[in-house]
Amino acid sequence: MGDDSEWMKLPIDQKCEHKLWKARLNGYEEALKLFQKIDDEKSPEWSKYLGLIKKFVTDSNAVAQLKGLEAALAYVENAHVAGKTTGEVASGVVNKVFNQPKARAKELGLDICLMYIEIEKGEAVQEELLKGLDNKNPKIIVACIETLRKALSEFGSKIISLKPIIKILPKLFESREKAVRDEAKLLAVEIYRWIRDALRPPLQNINSVQLKELEEEWVKVSSAAPKQSRFLRSQQELKAKFEQQQAVGGDADGGGDDEEEAVPQVDAYELLEAVEILSKLPKDFYEKIEAKKWQERKEALEAVELLVKNPKLESGDYADLVKVLKKVVGKDTNVMLVALAAKCLAGLAAGLRKKFGQYAGHVVPTILEKFKEKKPQVVQALQEAIDAIFLTTTLQNISEDVLAVMDNKNPTIKQQTSLFIARSFRHCTPSTLPKSLLKPFCAALLKHINDSAPEVRDAGFEALGTALKVAGEKAVNPFLADVDKLKLDRIKECAEKVELVYGKKTGGAAEKKEGKPITGKTPVLSGTGGDKETKDAATKPGPLKKAPAAKTGVPPKKGKPAASAGTGGAGAKGKKGPETKEIFESELSIEVCEEKAAAVLPASCIQQLDSGNWKERLACMEEFQKAVELMERSEMPCQALVRMLAKKPGWKETNFQVMQMKLHIVALIAQKGNFSKTSAQVVLDGLVDKVGDVKCGSNAKEAMTAIAEACQLPWTAEQVVAMAFSQKNPKNQSETLNWLSNAIKEFGFSGLNVKAFISNVKTALAATNPAVRTSAITLLGVMYLYVGPPLRMFFEDEKPALLSQIDAEFEKMQGQTAPAPTRGISRHSGAGEDDGEEEEQEDVGNDVVDLLPRTDIGDKITAELVSKIGDKNWKIRKEGLDEVTSIINDAKFIQANIGELPAALKSRLNDSNKILVQQTLSILQQLATAMGPNIKQHVKNLGIPVITVLGDSKNNVRAAALATVNAWAEQTGMKEWLEGEDLSEELKKENPFLRQELLGWLAEKLPTLRSVPSDLLLCVPHLYSCLEDRNGDVRKKAQDALPFFMMHLGFEKMAKATGKLKPTSKDQVLAMLEKAKANMPAKPAPPPKASSRAVGGAAPAKFQPASALAEDSGSNTMESKPDPKKAKAGGASSKAKGIQGKKVLSKPNLKEDDDKSGPIFIIVPNGKEQRMKDEKGLKVLKWNFTTPRDEYIEQLKTQMSSCVAKWLQDEMFHADFQHHNKALAVMVEHLESEKDGVISCLDLILKWLTLRFFDTNTSVLMKALEYLKLLFSLLSQEEYHLTENEASSFIPYLILKVGEPKDVIRKDVRAILNRMCLIYPASKMFTFIMEGTKSKNSKQRAECLEELGCLVESYGMNVCQPTPGKALKEMATHIGDRDNTVRNAALNTIVTVYNVHGDQVFKLIGNLSEKDMSMLEERIKRSAKRPSVTPMRQAEEKPQRTQNISANASMLRKGPAEDMSSKLNQNRNMGSHSETAHTVPREFQLDLDEIENDNSTVRCEMPALVQHKLDDIFEPVLIPEPKIRAVSPHFDDMHSNTASTINFVISQVASGDINTSIQALAQIDEVLRQEDKAEAMSGHIDQFLIATFMQLRLIYNTHMADEKLDKDEIVKLYSCIIGSMISLFRIESLAREASTGVLKDLMHGLITLMLDSRVEDLEEGEQVIRSVNLLVVKVLEKSDQTNILSALLVLLQDSLLATASSPKFSELVMKCLWRMVRLLPETINSINLDRILLDIHIFMKVFPKEKLKQCKSEFPIRTLKTLLHTLCKLKGPKILDHLTMIDNKNESELEAHLCRVMKHSMDQTGSKADKDTEKGASRTEEKASKAKVNDILAEIFKKIGSKENTKEGLAELYEYKKKYSDADIEPFLKNSSQFFQSYVERGLRLIETEREGKGRIAASTGISSQMEGTCVPASTHTVSSSIGNTNGEEVGPSVYLERLKILRQRCGLDNAKQEDRPPLTSLLSKPALPTVASSTDMLHSKLSQLRESREQYQHLDLDSNQTHSSGIGTTLASPSSAAANIDDLKKRLERIKSSRK
DSSP: OHHHHHHTTSOOHTTTTTSSHHHHHHHHHHHHEEEHHOOOOTTTTTHHHTTTTTHHOOSSOOOOOOOOHHHHHHHHHOTTTGGGGGGHHHHHIIIIIITSSSSHHHHHHHHHHHHHHIIIIIIHHHHHHHHTTTOOHHHHHHHHHHHHHHHHHHOOOSSSSHHHHHHHHHHHHHSSSSHHHHHHHHHHHHHHHGGGGGGGGGGTOOOOHHHHHHHHHHHHHHHHHOOOOOOOOHHHHHHHHHHHHOOOOOOOOHHHHHHHHHHGGHHHHHHHHHHGGGGSOOTHHHHHTTTHHHHHHHHHHHHHHHHHTSSOOOOOOOOHHOOOOOHHHHOOOOOOHHHHHHHHHHHHHHHGGGGHHHHHHHHHHEEEEETTTOHHHHHHHHHHHHHHHHHEEEEEEEEHHHHHTOOSSSSHHHHHHHHOOOHHHHOOOTSSSSSHHHHHHHHHHHHHHOOSSSSHEEEEEEEHHHHHHHHEEEEEEEGGTOHHHHHHHHHOOOOOHHOOOTTTSSSSOOOOOOGGSTTTTHHHHHHHHHHHHHHHHHHOOOOGGGGHTTTTTTTTTHHHHHHHHHHTTTTTTOOOHHHHHTTTTHHHHHHHHHHHHHHHHHHHHHTTTTTTHHHHHHHHOOOOOOHHSOOOTOOOOOOHHHHHHHHHGGGOOOOOHHHHHHHHHHHHHHHHHHOHHHHHHHHHHHHHHTTOOOHHHHHHHHHHHHHHHHHHHHHHHHHHHHHHHHHHOOHHHHHHHHHHHHHHHHHOOTOOOOOHHHEEEEEEEEEEEEEEEHHHHHHHHHHHHHHTTTHHHHHTTSSSSHHHHHHHHHHHHHHHOOOOOOOOOSSSSSHHHHHHHHHHHHHHHHHHHSOOBBBBOGGGGHHHHHHHHHHHSSHHHHHHHHHHHHHHHHSSBBBBTTTTHHHHHHHHHHHHSSSHHHHHHHHHHHHHHHHHGGGGGGGGIIIIHHHHTOSSHHHHHHHHHHHHHHHHHHHSSHHHHHHHSHHHHHHHHHOOOHHHHHHHHHHHHGOOOSSSGGGGGGGGGHHHHHHTTTSSSHHHHHHHHHHHHHHHHHHHHHGGGGGOHHHHHHHHHHHHHHHHHOOOOOOOOOGGGGHHHHHTHHHHHHHHHHHHHHHHHHHHHHSSSSSOOOOOTTTHHHHHSSSOSSSSSHHHHHHHHHHHSOOOOOTTHHHHHHHHHHHTSSSSSSOSSSOOOHHHHHHHHHHHHTBBOOHHHHHOOOSSHHHHHHHHHHHHHHTTTTTTHHHHHHHHHHHHHHHHOOSSSHHHHHHHHHHHHHHHHHHHHTTTTOHHHHHTTTHHHHHHHHOOOOHHHHHHHHHHHHHHHHHHHHOOOOOHHHHTTOOHHHHHHHHHHHHHHHHHHHGGGGGGGSOHHHHHHHHGGGGGOOOOOHHHHHHOOOOOHHHHTTTTTHHHHHOOHHHHHHHHHHHHHHHHHHHSSOHHHHHHHHHHHHHTTTTTEEEEEEIIIHHHHHHHHHHHSSSSTTOOTTTTHHHHHHHHHHHHHHHHHHHHHHHHHHHHHHHHHHHHHHHHHHHHHHHHHTOOOOHHHHHHHHHHHHHHHOSSSSSHHHHHHHHHHHHHHHHHHHHGTTTOHHHHHHHHHHHHIIIIIIIOOOOSOOOHHHHHHHHHHHHHHHHHHHHHHTTTTHHHHHHHHHHHHHHHHTHHHHHHHHHHHHHHHHHHHHHHHHHHHSSOHHHHHHHHHHHHHHHHHSSSSSSHHHHHHHHHHHHHHHHHHHHHSSHHHHHHHHHHHHEEEESOOOHHHTTSSSHHHHHHHHHHHHHHHHHHGGGGGOOOOOOOGGGGGGHHHHHHHHHHHHHHTTTTTHHHHHHHHHHHHHSSSHHHHHHHHHHHHHHHHTTTTTHHHHHHHHHHHHHHHTTHHHHHHHHHHHHHHHHHHHHHHHHHHHHHOOOOOTTSSSSOOHHHHHHHHHHHHHHHHHHOOOOSSSOOHHHHHHHHHHHHHHHTTTOSSSSSSOOOOHHHHHOOOOHHHHOHHHHHHHHHHHHHHHHHHHTTTTTTHHHHHHHHHHHHHHHHHHHHHHHHHHHHHHHHHHHHO
8 A cells, every 4th residue: 555655645636637546536535525615616726626627527437437527516516617617528528428337427427517507608518418419429429418308408498599409309310329319309309398389390301200209299298388497596586486486386477487488489480491592593583474474474483482482581682583473463364373472472471581571561562452353262372471471570661551552442452451450460569559550540440340341341340359459448449439339349349359469578479368367358447447457567566567467377468568568558648547438428418517516516606607797706706616626536527517617608708807717717627627528628619718818818828737637738739729720819829829838848749749730830820910920939949849850841831031930949949958747747657657658759759750741752763763773874873863862852751652762772872983872872861851750661671781881981971871870760760770680790791991880870879779679689799899800990989889788788698798709809808898887878767757858959859769669569579580681791782683683673684784884993093002001011901811701801892892893892792603703704804905903903803813712613713713814814914013912812822722623723723823923933933832732632732842843844943942952852851741642743843853953953852761762763763864744834934934024025925925825724734734736836826927927017116125225235144154153053042133134135036136136146155155154044945946936937037038138147147046056955954945836836947947948049048058957956856855756746747737838848847757766766765655645646636547648748657657666666565555645545546556566566576575564464463462372373283283284284384483483383392293393394394495496386287276265365355455445444555465465375376485585675676577487376366366457447347246256267267268368468567577677
């Protein structure tokens, strides 16, 4: 135990980490005790264990792990900091505990997870558990599911988010493990408990058997709502309440209530994945839907119907689709289609939900009018559609449309509309059905219940009954005042039957009201009691609220709505319950009144009422007054008393004292009694009459005020004003108006009917009496306090003088606040009044504006106008907008119907012309004022796009947008803006302007609101990203807005939202939240204090509607139906493009038309420089990312907005790739015409293209690469240089694409990289490509390495950056790469460098591992110093790369440069840099011809320019001299200025001026002659040669023809050219750099020169031609052999094709070819045979044998044959392996030819190719395992042992030993007898001598028996290989030849054996046929084969099998017939021999 004591002493935390498990076990036990002891959850002790808890859980020892888990559980339960460990511990539990066999471990793991959930870490735990479901171990999956189920059952669906779980459920049901499926089933049942049927849709696709089992389980689930049984730490009060209720034994309704809110919160819709259907519409949908044939229209609709069956649809721009469906519903004559279209609309509405709302207004009227159809199926479809649509919008939004239809003459329409209204009402709650809506609907429905058609009446009753049920009698009864008793009963009866859906307002979704203890709305009288009770319930504080309902356990259905909507919502204007009854107080007859009055008044009083003596009357009044003062309210018969007062003389009382008294009594009665309107009507007339009285006026006013208090001001005021203006007395009129002004101040403005006043005020303003006018103006002033600026609109047409007075009055009121009402509130009960006020307050704002006489301008918004607004010409667009302005101006106030205008204006908001954008904004501002609150319905489709404009880069446009948004918000309130996801979508855009403006706006608006929709929460994540935005202003605005967000959302929600942030961000944001918490303003006070209402004069009144509504509808409503209409960036313009609708108005067309106007790239002076400065100064993000984040895209968008046409930008940033394709097409189109624009925006274009590289769509990528090729060609023409900024933000991303799996793309990218070098220094490219080699993608590494090789080859070592040494070391590391292609590329690249620069490479590379070094050396040997396989590239790159710099390169550039690039392309497409020889040069020549013409024009201006530059040109060549010498061993700093000087000099070689050219040539010659300098020319050879042959052509075409020119000059020029060329071709390393294309043109030039008769006539012509001859020989010998051979073949082909070409020319080309053939034996190893064979193949394709035979001379065909024979001779059968580059070999004449030649040579030289091919075949066989070898040998010895096969066995053994010289046959011989051993040895020796001997005498039988067996397969093989079609796979021909050879050897047909044969080459060069003649059998087989092959080639169409059989048949069957053909054979052999020589 000694070691034990060691760890016993350690502290607990160290024990827990000890390596001994016992120590850890002990540590965990101690820790457990410690954790249970620590009381303080914040004790520092906890922090010690933060990092260890994961280890507790994941301990590798099972015993210790159990204890560790217990300790961990205690830790999580008690430690304050435990939350920080959630992720790692939960992950540990999932991966290391759930897979344990011990049940206890799993249990503890589960408890730990649940404990984490309890400490508020549910999200993190759930995330880990869901990850666990992807684990491969089923145990873990089962445990995770179980944990999720447990968590859900204990914590409930509020805490465990179900959406992700449900998403993964179907997958669990598919598991192979039964345990997983069973556990999944239990989980599904648990989820079902919580969300019921919402679970069905997501599981509809699982296995039907499983579904059935589930259904059975679900049926068993108890119907009681589930309850949360375990609570979070933050829910402790809830827990306490829950427990307390459990104790009481009541059915815990408190908890229940909370729970019940949780239950419906999961909506099946939320759990579904949205489906995108717009793109899936049939391509021809819009044509078909307009088709004449109904069947076609039906097809189109069926396609849509299928798509909209998806229960949840992705939001998008459905405008066009809705439009065509609407058209079908409205106009289609086929009712079947109408029904189908209605179904489609219903599907759309159901799938889009709230997102469909914006289209609802358009469709509803059409559907309602279509109800005229009688067919039940149509009616049903229309009903379904309109019901689905109703759910997507609000009754408010469609009310106008519905009301308009209600007056229709057609009874069916009326009936269906009423039924629709009834159904709609069912979805409403008192708050969503306010009086303002009820009033017009009730009025319309009342007409219906009096209709002549019974079905219309029934429907009307049903609708009214539903309204009654929903809104309550208080709200509805006022509108039913005139309905007779019968009908009223019928309405109530209907109300009883109605079952409400009752929205998502309260807990229990659709419970019926009947189940309540309060008998809500039975007969009228008890209604008062019921209402009263409800009101009490509403007003009592919190928890008690539930009391009345608790008795039955049903939640208080009524309590909640009443509480939220307030009694005001239920319709009372603050009236008390009992009064409701008296509204209907019937008029009493005078007799009844007298009786009632007599009962309460002294008899004397009644008698004296009409006394003639005024004193008596006065005394009577005094008594009357006393009596009234003493009366109780309940016993005062008000109507009787006032009628007594009105009795004669009544209001005609002449004595003012009596009159004053009388008026005072009226006031008393009104104050003290239950005064009804009926009573009021008795007295008001008289009061108004006395208002103007000097003495009684004040009493009259007092009485009126009292009545107003009793009967409400609105009603009283209406009566009073109407009476005053129906009489003539001006004094009365002015005093009434004065009273009203005061009354309004005292009572507030709620509920006043402004309309009635306004017409009266207008009358007053027109009065002749100035007092009346003054009073009217004063009244307007008071109204202005409440109504605000809209009031002025009513009086705009008054006379200017009057208007100025009104304005002056309004001016006085400006800035004053409306006083708080002091009267009219005494009888309200606190809370009820609160909300009531609020509601009324809203009415005011709305009413005022509702009263305006509105014009319907719908018919003025014509299709022409709309198309004008969308015209492609901006002037016409402007005209359209001007027209709209004038239409709105003329109309002043308009109705909500503005037709197609919104869509048209929306697309103008992103007009490329900013002036039009501003004009559109001002129209929208105007529209808001003109339309008033009705503009609400356009917030989503027009308001949100205005917010997008806040992101404009121009200040004035932003200001205009802000003003517009404010004008709108003033009319609509804020709720519409904040609902749905629109604002959060806008904030998401990373546009700094948009963000700062929007946040500023919210910061201004939010504080004024009392409540907001819960959707505001969606903005929070974006608000947080704004807090960390790189733009300071955005950050500041975000900080300013924080407190206001918090004021509405609360700190908790805001803090919770930080959960998704990165840890660093989270800390920062939380700190800011804390700070904001301190500054958080209180919410605005509720209106009774009138403060919030009064802020800022009139404006707040405008917000009231929003706040009231928001408050009333309660935020639950919002939460359950979020409204994510996404007004995505780019607004409508881009949205609609996807759907090419076929209508005039369809947005796509507007856009399309836009396309053509104006340039697409706008040149912003210094724009690019500014952008670069910004990037340098880090004002914007540096373009550097692994994948593009949103902020980069937004930033680019912002930068582009100023310089790219708006419509193009929309295309460029559209979500759909097809739009990117369009954009690219447009850019290609405009490339040439807008060069300057392109260059000015180049940085942005390149950045945008880098984004396209990250797209997954290949078509976009291809298109982008296409564009880039064109772009870089253009830039090189323009001699543009990429800036560093452009290069660094583009090249790295381009290089990523070089590793693309698709070949085509890689080639394109390489082509582009090539062109890049023309506009960006290769040395800088080098560094970028070098970076590319570090990629993880092996293809990319390989391609980059290859590209580096090409760069070095083209430019020499000076491109290597930072130094060649470092660069090469870097490249060499890839030789050891694990990927074969990368290794090869690295080796090839270094070999390339080696070829250019020799052994120095090894020095630069430094140390390499042995393996790598040996690979490299091997490769270098193999390449035998032959330049790499990419010689072609130089042709392209060098000339151009240099031209930019050269001064007069323009002439050069126009030609070869472009041409090169096209050539380059073809080149690339061929793969492995080979050149498609026969196509390119022809183009090449054509271009050159054009250039000559160019030349002639250039010539005149050239010399001057050149002369000018010449002087300074001599120097530069000399300057680099010392430098070059100094550094030449390393080339490290070979200066680019040398290169540029050389470029310049070369460009002068092609000059039209002879002297310039001669001087340039002399300089180059000088460089070439000095060995140390010559290397400076490396990389410029092609360029130099191009310049040279250009000059040659110039002489040939121009100078020679020029009479004036001195011919000596020309000779001098020729000699310079030839001299410098000879110098060049002396230096082999430089000569090899010449590429095929260039050599071809050079040879063309030189041969043309040799044949030029004009030269011969010159004095020194002979000399010139001789030197050309010499030069040609040099060129043939020294240039790269592959290139020159290829060039000559192409040249020959071209010269034979060209009719104009002289036969002499072709002959000379062929002579050159023969010369090459002679050189072949030395050069064969350095030739790329594949390429030469490809060229020959192409040649043979152009000139098939037949065509060649038709040539006048036989030279071409002989030349070709000679070349092929020579190649065959040198390469042997291996030559057939070099046909790799030929696409379809089978059809290639070349292959056939080679096979024939091979057969001959095989047989002629016996086994000449033995060694070669043997090696090839044996290489694979060497690998045969020992076992296999033993088997083979055993087999052979068996044969030798048997009598029959002994000979065969010996022959095989001989073969075997020969093949495997080291094969050990000892073991086999050892076991046998001595005799057998010596027999075998003897036999082998015999065979050896036989085969060594110069021939084997054949047996007389002709063909040996084995031959019969084996010859057939041999020939079959050969044939099949030549045709290559026996089986699908291709095998190198040499394999077949190998087999043939082995078989033939077995047959003894192989005479010459290797041992003592002359060396291979001598055999090849002297073909002899010694053996053929000596052996007949040989001849026979030969013959058969020859015939066979001949037939093969002559009758290819014969079935190959027949061919074999016929051939072989003759051979075997009749030697005699074969003999007859011997002569034929001999002749052919002779022919072959002669051609060989």
